[in-house]
Amino acid sequence: MQFKPNRKQEDSINLTPLIDVVFLLLIFFMVTTTFTEQTHLTLDLPEAEGEPNPNRKPDQIEIVISSNGSYAINGRSLINSQPKTLMKGLNEMAGGNTELPLIISADADASHQSVVTAMDIAGQLGFAHLSITTRRNTDEEAGQ
Numbered sequence: 001m002q003f004k005p006n007r008k009q010e011d012s013i014n015l016t017p018l019i020d021v022v023f024l025l026l027i028f029f030m031v032t033t034t035f036t037e038q039t040h041l042t043l044d045l046p047e048a049e050g051e052p053n054p055n056r057k058p059d060q061i062e063i064v065i066s067s068n069g070s071y072a073i074n075g076r077s078l079i080n081s082q083p084k085t086l087m088k089g090l091n092e093m094a095g096g097n098t099e100l101p102l103i104i105s106a107d108a109d110a111s112h113q114s115v116v117t118a119m120d121i122a123g124q125l126g127f128a129h130l131s132i133t134t135r136r137n138t139d140e141e142a143g144q
Helices: 016-032 083-094 112-125 138-143
Strands: 061-065 071-073 102-107 130-135
Touching (some): 061 083, 071 083, 083 112
Parallel strands (some): 061 102
């Protein structure tokens, strides 16, 4: 009996489609990626000694909203968190000048309603220059 030697065919994987897919993915990520340049400047601000003039009109008005929803206008706390109290405080601080810049600084845990109320009151009074800032919780930064 004569046995024919079995010739083993060498299995091979065609890599051409795999390479095509990798290049397509590379092109896709290159086209859809946005590049942002962030610069970080370290400033050493000059120091000055002197007391602020209490009779001086403010250049801007800052409303600070704490985590429990209480308001402070230029560092002076309001007696309650009612919209009428906030409106009266803004009127007194601005002296009728609605062209002053108004800054709303809210705590990270402040309710959305407190911020919207402050924005609504500012809009009702006619403040045109409104900006919103936020403050980070220093306890979280120290823990990271």
